[in-house]
Amino acid sequence: MTSRRLIIGISGASGAAYGLAALEMARSAGVETHLVVSRSAMLTLHQELGLNKAGLEGRADVIHPVADVGATIASGSFRTMGMLVAPCSVKTMSEISTGITSSLMSRSADxxxxxxxxxxxxxxETPLHLGHLETMVRLTQMGAIIMPPVPAFYTKPASVDDIVSHSIARALDLFDIDTGAIKRWGGLKESVRDTLLAQ
Known part of the structure; x- marks a missing residue:
């Protein structure tokens, strides 16, 4: 049975809060977390959340330097549930799709x-040009799942944190990690459905 270890990558796209939420929610669910942060992501973490390298300490079970291509997560013999890159920049996505492993981020994904x-x-990223879309198709064919963090409004989020938490909980669902943080869709109430269908 695969160990309950998850690699979490934070790359340089906007939305660093997604990565931090993933670390917190996975750990709360009893999953061992292995973090790798790109150089660009450190800039984004500082810009968006006021965090520096020291501010990441203690947020993951293991933090791997992005230049350490000899880390445990760079080997297939180190068993994990997989990897979540949240957020994922176009640069990181493109490196992964071409098999370029110039950093621990792309090597781990590979x-x-x-x-x-x-x-x-x-x-x-938005809007997307043809090159972005073709890269996403290629990655899907390779076995990756492309999951832009699209908000779900049926949950009636009251804050940005609610939106981030729901998106990350849905992403962790893909690893069979139930965080208990999702307001799951239960269908329309019968009275509402009957009223709508009668119109």
Missing amino acids: VVLKERRRLVLMVR
């Missing part, structure tokens, strides 16, 4: 794909 484990990329 390992996850070659071992047929789950790779979920929360791509944060």
